[in-house]
Amino acid sequence: MAATRPQRAKRNPKHNAIYYCSLGEDKEGFDIKYINSFKGRGVFSCRRFQKGDFLIEYRGEVISRKEQENRLKVYHDALKVFMFDFRFNGQQLCVDAAREDGSLGRLVNDDAVNPNSKMKVTGVDGRPHLCLFALKDIGPGEEITYNYGDSDRPWRSKVFIFSSIENVRNCHKL
Incomplete structure (x- = not known):
């Protein structure tokens, strides 16, 4: 009878998130x-993740609602999509990940129909961190x-979708 190695206990997903947030690093297992x-670019899994697993932190500068409003006035539209609003300890805050x-x-990326992860606010040493957890096996x-949550994102527009499909069809005719 062969000796079996005891299975290493799986780290609790929330503890895993806290660990990586405190390091300020991304965990391995992803590719851009x-x-x-x-x-543009997207993040892809290089290994299996189970439903509930901590995946990635959405890092950036945590700013007040007032500072967010100031930055939205000067940011180009391409940078505005990197602002993530959330509530923490009764305050309305934002993570600015434009840099x-x-x-x-x-x-x-956003997927309003069939996302495979969900953003959750996780407190680490009294500070908020935005963490993505798997909604299903990946x-x-x-x-x-x-799901970014906003319903007015330009890429969700039916006009844009039909326009894009028509552009693809026209490219194939060339």
């Missing part, structure tokens, strides 16, 4: 890939997505 000129800092969370090669 270019998708297309409209969507390219090498972190993965800012590159996770396999290697799958893009990590979450």
